[in-house]
Amino acid sequence: MTQRNRLTGGLVDQSNPLNFSFDGKIYQGYVGDTLASALLANGVRLMGRSFKYHRPRGVVTAGSEEPNALVELRSGGRQEPNTRATTAELYGGLDANSQNRWPSLKHDMMAINDRFSNFLTAGFYYKTFMWPKAFWEKIYEPIIRKAAGLGSLTGAADPDLYDKGFLHCDLLIVGAGPAGLMAAVTAGRAGAQVILADEDFRMGGRLNSETHQVGGMPGADWAARVVAELAAMGNVRLMARSTVFGAYDHGVYGVLERVADHIAIPPAGKPRQILWRIYSKRAILCAGATERSIAFENNDRPGVMMAGAVRAYANRWAATPDQNIAIFTNNDDGHRTAADLIAKGVNVPAVIDIRPDAPKVEGTELLTGAQVIGSKGRLGLTDVSVRLASGEIRRISCGALAVSGGWNPNVHLTCHQRGRPTWNEGLAAFVPGNSLPMGMSVAGAALGDLSTHGALKGGADAAVSALADLGITASRLVLPEAEDAPIRLTPFWHVSGTGRAWLDLQNDVTVKDVKLAHQENFVSVEHLKRYTTLGMATDQGKTSNMGALAVMAEMTGKSIPETGTTIFRPPYTPVSMGALAGRSVGKEFHPTRLTPSHHWAVEQGAEFVEVGNWLRAQWFPRKGETHWRESVDREVTQTRNSVGICDVTTLGKIDVQGADAAEFLNKIYANAFAKLPVGKVRYGLMLREDGIAADDGTAARLAEDHFVVTTTTANAVTVYRNMEFARQCLWPDLDVQLISTTEAWAQYAVAGPNARKLLQKIVDADFDLANDAFPFMACGEITVCGGTRARLFRISFSGELAYEIAVPTRYGDAMIRALMAAGEEFDAVPYGTEALGVMRIEKGHAAGNELNGTTTALNLGLDRMVSGKKDFIGAVLSKRDGMNTDDALCLVGIRPVDAKDRVPAGGHLMAISGPVDAAHDQGYVTSAAYSPTLNSAIGLAFVKGGGERMGERLRLVNPLEGIGTLVEIVSAHFVDPEGEKLRG
Amino acid sequence: MIINHPLLGPRDAQEFTYLGDAALINRPDWTSENALREFHDYLHLRDNPAGEHRELWFHEQGDRSWLVVTRNTVTHEISKVELACDVARASGRSTGRDEGQVA
Structure with a gap:
């Protein structure tokens, strides 16, 4: 197996080969490769098909901004569509497939779309599928859905774990290029708690892709030395393979760490990705810059790439898209690519520079004042046409064209809190504006300091200043010697011509589409974006937005800053749904609350129902019962004839204590509570302030200054919240304290004619259960089973002679077993929520279906309970017209x-x-x-x-x-x- | 967002439940002559400023304090955090016993 476009050197381990497959064919790459670099080294330029026209496409960039080289990675439940080949780290056995093509990448039937490109322009959908209206649902939409999208999913469940994590630091540094490394080492040596995060698997940023010397050694070596020093510091956390995707309020950042994306299968028990929430006191954005293209006719062929990317492939990955590469540039940086390629032995037939006064380059022909006006090659570039300064057209044979239109600082995160970037004339680019997210500063290329020296100095300065804000003194380190070349660039965005010149490669938006949008008066940037879909693909227009803005500015006669930018929003690069969900999937989507009798109920073979987060027994089927109604009918009948037992722990319980407890409840409930005697329970109705019924339940007075309030299961949380609101915000000087005790007490209803007889076997003998001593609506603190603390309430939801008995939760399991054992002689049945519901309907008690947020006390037949003599929540508005x-x-x-x-x-x-x-x-x-x-x-x-x-x-x-x-x-x-x- | 709880220090906003305008503290006197109109306005009429806003947050996953948070709705900058009971007392709320009594 030969890697015909593999060069020498680089930061790949050429002694460590890895096999991988692309579209079923086996190739070889090296440790340190990405899928893109390995494919290029193997002579593969064609990597995908475009979204709309199904044009053949190859890799364009060497980073996360990649619009074209999207693949389906892995298979089965791990299959992941739209993975950028430029960020997919190569591992042995990697298995990738091209997407959006049929039957194969080289022969794609949908390429017919390209022939109809005159119809498929901007706004095509809006104009074409307007009528007849009835066609939309049955004909248009299914066809569009089938044709739309890029990659596919298998539909199998993802077998991997995703985690969430939380970190705190003094200083978060986003990006580990020269600026980020210098900031980190400055802050690290000062003793600050530092997190350095970088999306790449190798820290160093552009230093790994350039041939510059830093501090007298290759930049990549300097970076590796700094990283080693940082790794040895206990106060610095290095996070490679970690994208800071969002800047949120108050110094909070969202970070996606790809823990195991670079191996075939995560180790057992380890997550594949972690979604970190980082709380930083200060942050420095050192996110670098992204190169932009120059649009010309048919500039989308495989082999047309960014100049900086071609240089990165040659220097870092020892890979080249071809042995013959021409350069097309408007700035000096393009010349660096020529020089580096020549040094690596790649032939550079010409440097085509639009500037008449472009500086000389060694080892190749310089065509000044020249422009690339077209290209050839169906599945990959074969040659380009160049219009020379003289007007003469020359064809240059080349398998790749390295294009440089200048660099755009990566300002994205500076705009996540609605900050707007400002225009820098010298760079012809947007740079961070004044309104940065709280605590953020920017350094290096992200700020517009595009030289290595500028980045190192900016990083050090930003760290010293951020730490000074926190009261930490950091010494200024001696900056290593590094290049400090000025930016020399003539803004140039697209070559004029009649053919299609691509701006947004991922969504197939051309210069013509922008012109059409202008012609149809979609001139605002936000309209332009939505009308043409420019920048709306998974790459969010990182390589294309500027070019389109420039074209629109040209059409409207405004400047680029006047034309504006769209708003950048998180995430910076796509975040998988799995990572956002974390462990909250399947049964873990929400917590499951189990009642104290749950394990006992499982032993009885109960069927369960989810009630909020609770699992409650719905009914208890017996042998021979074939339909749930049989079980429920039996439970109801047996309860009404003898005795039944039901776990009612899930009802909310709120302990109300204090000298003013009664006065407080008088304000919470619509009916009177102030004069409820100790040892009695009262049914209570709560209203909302607008007079609508909110919840009902009981309040039991255990002592002068002690009540236990119950709420419905569904409203336990909101009733408690509202009671705290009343206590703290409305009547702050009442002497009353609240606490939720729902989970502290296990509570069982014992209902039926034999309920008293059953309980007499449980309740300790010194407590008199006789009707006179403990009548309907009585309550008391008692002991059961020989001294265990308990509470007894004589209340009935079923309409039977009934009690509710509560014991501390830890005795809940023992209590249900004791009750059932004591009930054996009465054929006591356990009953579930269904029988509970049947009996309350038979008795005419309102529940959640009746307290449905639209009903009043009058609707419920409870209007006589509503007091007219006191203040309470809802007192005034329950009397308003229309309610009664x-x-x-x-x-x-x-x-x-x-x-x-x-x-x-x-x-x-x-x-x-x-x-x-x-x-x-x-x-x-x-x-x-x-x-x-x-x-x-x-x-x-x-x-x-x-x-x-x-x-x-x-x-x-x-x-x-x-x-x-x-x-x-x-x-x-x-x-x-x-x-x-x-x-x- | 991070809310600097007056008792507990900086806490993540995820621990809190949001209610709305802190004017909800100013519940009208039920015996007032215009009680119906006053309760209507109290319950339904709110300012929705682009800028500084005093609002109620409940530390539901924490100590169950109601807080009055002064937050800029445009920038999310939080300039002040107070215990709602202190704010309520400062605005004259107490036990409700004096309501309906002639001043």
Whole structure:
């Protein structure tokens, strides 16, 4: 296997070969290669197809700005589309495929698009798919969807772990080029806590790609020495393969560390990537600069590359796209590429410089005042046409063209907090503006200091100054000797001509498209971007935005800074969804809260339901039961006939203590609490300040200055939050303290005629459970099972003689087992949330379906509870007009006239005859269940003026399901309307 | 964002729950003659300034303090953080017992 375009030297280990495959063919590269450098070394220029026209494309850059060389990396669940070959570090067995082509990269059927390029210009979609309207969904969209996109996913789950991490530092340095390294060593030696992050796997930035000497040694060697010194410092953390992708508020930075992207499979238990959140006191942006191109006709052929990238491939990776490379430039930096290539033995047939006064270059022909006007080569460049200063056209044979249009400072992160860059005439580029993110400074090429000396000095100065802000004195180090060449450039953006000249290679936007946008008056940068899709691809226009701005400026006759820039937003480069999700995937998407009886319920074979984060037993199937209704009906019947036990721990519990606790609750609840005696429980209704019902529950007074409030499971968090708001913000001088004790107590409902008998076996003998001693709505602090602390509440959600017993959570498992053992003689059943729901509907108790954020106390039939004599949350606005009309919705029960009919929740109620529409709506069903007690479907419903309409028949309709059931309005209290059972 | 909690020092904004305008502290007197109008305005009318804004944050994942944070809504710069109970007291709120009494 020969690597025909491999040069000598470089920072790759040529004694350490690696095999890899691209489109199924096996190649060889070296440790230190990227996929792009290895492919170039193997003579592969064609790496992909373009997005819209499916034009053959090759690699253009040597970094994360790459628009063209996107591949599908790996296979199966690890397959990753749109991976830049320029940043994919080579490893043995790497497996990559080209994308957006069929059947193969060399023969792509969709290349037909290129023939129709006159139609596929900017705004094509907007103009073409307007009519007929009905075609959009069935015809246009499916075709567009099929043709759109680049890479593909396998649909298999990603098997790898992604983590999140948090770091704090005095100084975060973004980028480890000359400026970043100098800043880091200055700060590191001063003892500051420093993090140095760089997206590359080898720190050093451009020093690794240039032949300049730094401090009397090759720049890459100097960088390696500094990195070694930093690595030995305990106060410096080096983060290679780590992209700082976003600058957020108050010195917070988002960083993606690719921990294991450079190996085939992450080691067991290790994450593939880590999303870091770095809290920095100060940050220095040393992100360098990105080279820009010059547009000319057919400038998108494989082999047309950035000059700095060609130089980087030759110097760092010992790879060249061809043995014959011409240069096209408007500035002196392009000449460096010529010199370095010649030094590496690559033939440079000519340097084409648009400047009439370009300086001389050794070893090649210099064509001054000349422009490249076209190129040839279907799957790769074969030659370019050059218009000489004399007007004569010359063809130059070359397999690659290195283009340099100047360098753009990487200002992106300076703009993440809405900062705007300013224009620098000398560089013909935007540089960081004045409004930087809090704590950020900029140094080196990112600031517009493009010389090595300028970067080293800027980095050192920025570190000294940032640390001085923090009260840390850093000594100024002696700067190593380095080149300090001035910038000599004549701004030049595109060669005029009639053919297509590419600006945005990834989204296939040409100079003509920008001109068309101008012609159609999309002249604002933001409109230009959206109309042409310029800069909207995964590279976010790093190599193309400036060129398009310049063309637009030319068309409008404005300057480039007047034309403006679009806003840079995070992320700087793409961040995978896996990293953003971290460990919060699948079952770990949110925490799972288990009730104290969970393990016992699992042993019983319970079915569980998610209620918020909680898992609650839904029902407990028994052997032979084939349908959930059988289990639920049995649980309800057995509870009503004997006794049932249910875990109600998930209800919110708030401990309220203090001399003013009663006064405080009086302000929280709509009904009165001030005079509730010790040892009693009261049902309470909470309103929102706008008068709508918020939540309901009970408050038990355990002592003069001690209450326990319960809330619904769903509202536990918000009720607590609102109570703290009332305590701290509204009545700060009330002597009251709150704490959430939801998870501190395991609580079980024991309900049914035998509930007392069962509890007598659990509650210690000195406590009298007799009805007179402990009547309905009593509460008390007791002991159970021979001295274990417990609380007992005589409250009933089911309508039965019922208690709720609470023990500290650590006794929860023992308590459910003790209760079930004590209940054996009564055939006690455990019941789940379904039976709980059936029984509360049978009893007519409101729950979440009724407290749905639109209902008032009047709607719920609780209006008499609302006090008119005191202040409380919602006191004033619950009395406003419209809340208390005579025809207001009122909670009632409904029963089908034919007991066999279903009652669907959500159905609406209409008069028996007449139209079925919103104007004739009589109300709606909120909760429905099959009642085994009544042998009928039943429901709770809100009906207009429902309290006065008992016995009336209505039609329950659900047009979606074709239901129109005859129902009768009845009392919501289907079971024991007088409440004799629960008081017994 | 980082909120400099007066008791706990700098904390990540992710630990907090946001409510809104700190004017919600100024709950009207329920016995006032214009109570209905005052409660309507209190509940529904808010300023939405581009610039300095006093707002309520709840340290839900922390010590459960309500804070009044003075934040620039344009730059997110936080210039002041106070305990809401201190702000409430300073604006004359206490136990609510004096409400409805003739001054």
